[in-house]
Amino acid sequence: MSQQVAVLFANEAFYVAFAACDYRAMDALWSGRERVSCIHPGWNALAGRDAVMQSWRAILANPGAPRVGCRNALVHMLDDTAYVVCYEAIDGGFLVATNVFVREGGDWMMVHHQAGAAPPPPPEQPDERPDLLQ
């Protein structure tokens, strides 16, 4: 499995945890080593694991929270750091997100997330679907 695909899996795990309102899974995929940060749409920027995880605990505990799905994920590899730009289909509309990951041992751990309002995504391009057998 290429590192690009490993990052895509880490990004997908984030959206699976988000959609399932699974706080434990969400907690497990954020780095415990780096000073993480997060910018939810319309919120002030959060810095530090305590503030970031407290925000996710509140968001995922909300039973009325809309379900989210990831679209058009595009990975940018920068050695042991990577970021993904993707769309979030949520509540009939779309957000667009930047998700930053760092490689810690064999795992790609999330260190930063920003999401903001966006128009609908364009049709997916072939180079946004890397070959899983790379």
Added chain:
Amino acid sequence: MSQQVAVLFANEAFYVAFAACDYRAMDALWSGRERVSCIHPGWNALAGRDAVMQSWRAILANPGAPRVGCRNALVHMLDDTAYVVCYEAIDGGFLVATNVFVREGGDWMMVHHQAGAAPPPPPEQPDERPDLLQ
């Protein structure tokens, strides 16, 4: 000068070029090596240097464009990659941004920018102003 301060200077150079509508300066600070990306508020995500620089050419050519200033910049170092979370004071309101940089030789080059609507920033914290003599 610490690498953290070097990243802050690169981030500041981005906002100086932006505020001055200086396309050449803007072009010079984006990486020519990585596949860069950019998410302007309310736009679709842009990928690749041609699309990103075309967007900046259009934005900076607009004589009615509001001036922008950077506030509360906080650097996150990830070896030869770094990202800055900061606020943009623009047209009486605020955006919050993620700016990603990579170290290419002695320079920190921009590879990604996302900005989205935000409330006013909180008062700046002492640890957001690193000692320039570090």
